[in-house]
Amino acid sequence: MAEELRTEDMTVNMGPQHPSTHGVCRLVLTVDGEIIRDCVPVIGFLHRAIEKMCENRTYAQCIPLMDRFEYCTSMSCNWAFCLAAEKLGDIKVPERGEYLRVIMGELNRIASHLIFVGVTPMDCGALTPFLYTFRERERIMDLFEMTCGQRLTYNYIRVGGVAKDIPPEFIPKCREFLGIFEEKIRDYEKLLVDNPIWIARNKGIGIITPQLVYDYAISGPSARASGVNFDIRKNDPYSIYDLFDFDIPLGTNGDSYDRFNVRVNEMRQSARIVAQALDQLPDGEIRAKVPLKFKPNPGEVYSRIENSRGEMGVYLVSDGGPKPFRMRARGGSYNHLQAVPHIVKGLKIADLVAIFASMDIIMPEIDR
Amino acid sequence: MVEVVKQFASGIYNLLLGMFTSGKHLTRHAITVQYPKERWEVPERSRGMVVLLTDHETGRLNCTACLLCMRGCPSGAIDIEVEKDEKGKRHLKNFTVDFHLCCFCGLCEEACNFAAIKLSRKYEFPEYDKKDLIYDIQKLQAAGLDVPYEKPVRNKVEPKTPSAAPAAAGTPTADTPPPPPPPAAEGPTPTEAG
Ligand code: SF4
Numbered sequence: 001m002a003e004e005l006r007t008e009d010m011t012v013n014m015g016p017q018h019p020s021t022h023g024v025c026r027l028v029l030t031v032d033g034e035i036i037r038d039c040v041p042v043i044g045f046l047h048r049a050i051e052k053m054c055e056n057r058t059y060a061q062c063i064p065l066m067d068r069f070e071y072c073t074s075m076s077c078n079w080a081f082c083l084a085a086e087k088l089g090d091i092k093v094p095e096r097g098e099y100l101r102v103i104m105g106e107l108n109r110i111a112s113h114l115i116f117v118g119v120t121p122m123d124c125g126a127l128t129p130f131l132y133t134f135r136e137r138e139r140i141m142d143l144f145e146m147t148c149g150q151r152l153t154y155n156y157i158r159v160g161g162v163a164k165d166i167p168p169e170f171i172p173k174c175r176e177f178l179g180i181f182e183e184k185i186r187d188y189e190k191l192l193v194d195n196p197i198w199i200a201r202n203k204g205i206g207i208i209t210p211q212l213v214y215d216y217a218i219s220g221p222s223a224r225a226s227g228v229n230f231d232i233r234k235n236d237p238y239s240i241y242d243l244f245d246f247d248i249p250l251g252t253n254g255d256s257y258d259r260f261n262v263r264v265n266e267m268r269q270s271a272r273i274v275a276q277a278l279d280q281l282p283d284g285e286i287r288a289k290v291p292l293k294f295k296p297n298p299g300e301v302y303s304r305i306e307n308s309r310g311e312m313g314v315y316l317v318s319d320g321g322p323k324p325f326r327m328r329a330r331g332g333s334y335n336h337l338q339a340v341p342h343i344v345k346g347l348k349i350a351d352l353v354a355i356f357a358s359m360d361i362i363m364p365e366i367d368r
Numbered sequence: 369m370v371e372v373v374k375q376f377a378s379g380i381y382n383l384l385l386g387m388f389t390s391g392k393h394l395t396r397h398a399i400t401v402q403y404p405k406e407r408w409e410v411p412e413r414s415r416g417m418v419v420l421l422t423d424h425e426t427g428r429l430n431c432t433a434c435l436l437c438m439r440g441c442p443s444g445a446i447d448i449e450v451e452k453d454e455k456g457k458r459h460l461k462n463f464t465v466d467f468h469l470c471c472f473c474g475l476c477e478e479a480c481n482f483a484a485i486k487l488s489r490k491y492e493f494p495e496y497d498k499k500d501l502i503y504d505i506q507k508l509q510a511a512g513l514d515v516p517y518e519k520p521v522r523n524k525v526e527p528k529t530p531s532a533a534p535a536a537a538g539t540p541t542a543d544t545p546p547p548p549p550p551p552a553a554e555g556p557t558p559t560e561a562g
């Protein structure tokens with residue numbers, strides 16, 4: 001009867017099939033009651049060998065594969081790949097093509113952040129924002145569908161430009177969306193930003209210090225929430241981002257709460273860029289003349305863009321043939337996931353869910 | 369003490385604000401569509417089932433068996449069988465699209481210079497048997513009969529080959545020189561197919 005009570009750390013698996021891991025990620029947690037002592041992410045469940053498959057396909061055929069690299073922002077993935085191929089082939093994109101790319105890329109960033117703004121509260125137990133953000137996202141999907149014909153895997157950006165010009169009804173519809181969007185963002189903020197439950201769940205949780213940002217090469221909004229002012233659109237402008245006037249929202253504390261706010265404010269800035277691009281949209285060609293059998297010069301390039309989750313880079317090696325000799329893609333989420341164990345030690349399991357969601361980690365980008 | 373009261377009041381205020389925000393939607397109409405009963409109109413350019421297009425005048429397929437779409441397909445979904453007659457002219461024998469493999473990327477439509485293959489607006493074609501998803505030439509042609517398209521007007525700016533000019537009216541043949549950019553049947557043609 002008088003047997004001594006003892007405690008012992010327990011190992012539990014979170015995932016691979018867990019709604020809050022945004023894909024299929026397995027987290028092996030060592031817990032002491034509710035407190036996390038250790039966390040080991042196990043990745044690879046969504047591996048599709050995209051990089052290897054690209055080596056067996058021509059440049060044009062790689063683009064549909066890049067859609068699947070990260071399906072929340074397919075446009076940006078197409079874009080990163082095409083930028084690299086254009087660098088290899090010394091192709092200049094016509095001006096209208098660049099504008100269309102910026103419009104689509106920024107709309108896609110909004111769409112991706114809308115998923116984030118909807119899903120993160122859902123992981124913390126608030127379902128309403130999810131329903132609202134998906135309603136707005138639907139409008140963006142409609143814009144994409146009328147332009148390129150698909151809602152998720154766009155295959156729109158081509159080496160040398162874009163596949164199709166926008167239909168005439170695109171611009172009024174897009175302006176209409178931008179007109180209502182600011183009010184909708186205010187709605188999301190009303191629901192969450194000052195909500196005491198939301199603050200209790202997120203403020204001061206999962207702090208990423210600027211040092212950690214540098215150590216793990218965290219990029220994108222997650223880094224900017226810690227006050228690290230780095231945005232590839234400003235610091236290493238690609239395409240025509242230097243023509244637009246926009247701000248980079250920054251956080252101060254680097255906690256989950258800041259990461260959320262930074263993304264909400266980024267949507268505003270993206271909407272600003274789209275509005276400017278629509279105003280300045282020039283006429284003309286949308287696609288440079290690229291030979292059917294596109295064979296870039298031998299060499300290697302790395303090109304990077306600011307994706308909605310961080311730096312998205314494509315490294316291409318060409319041997320002068322019609323297919324890439326080697327393709328390597330970098331997504332921001334990989335580095336973010338590496339940082340998670342560092343942050344969550346000593347916190348509760350429920351906090352892990354909130355932190356994981358607030359880093360906007362998505363698995364296809366990690367497993368490729 | 370004052371702090372606590374203040375926090376409490378602001379907490380209640382913000383909770384009420386949230387409730388008010390979601391309450392605004394109580395009187396709004398639902399934007400969802402009751403799917404099997406109602407269907408929404410998919411846009412003109414929607415990329416659905418791959419179909420083969422038929423020349424409305426001659427009733428023959430536009431396809432010239434140039435194999436460009438087969439080579440352009442990233443997933444190897446297209447399989448074309450070609451036979452040559454005694455004059456060495458290529459004829460289409462069979463054309464299969466395997467919808468297990470197709471990723472609806474639209475590259476085949478882009479590669480085709482003859483408006484012969486198109487991603488139509490049809491998106492509902494489930495089958496009970498996997499075999500039935502491999503469409504052969506008859507099935508693809510039947511599916512494409514009611515799909516509107518614009519025949520490319522060709523050889524307008526090609527003074528070098530005046531003999532090929534009449535080909536714009538008749539069925540294109542394999543030996544017509546491929547015109548420069550894929551014209552693509554994406555023009556705004558109103559349809560009711562879905
Ligand atoms: S590209 Fe067009 S014409 Fe050539 S084989 Fe394919 S469908 Fe036929």
Ligand code: SF4
Binds near residue numbers: 441443446476
């Ligand atoms: S849509 Fe893409 S995957 Fe499907 S048959 Fe055409 S080229 Fe192949």
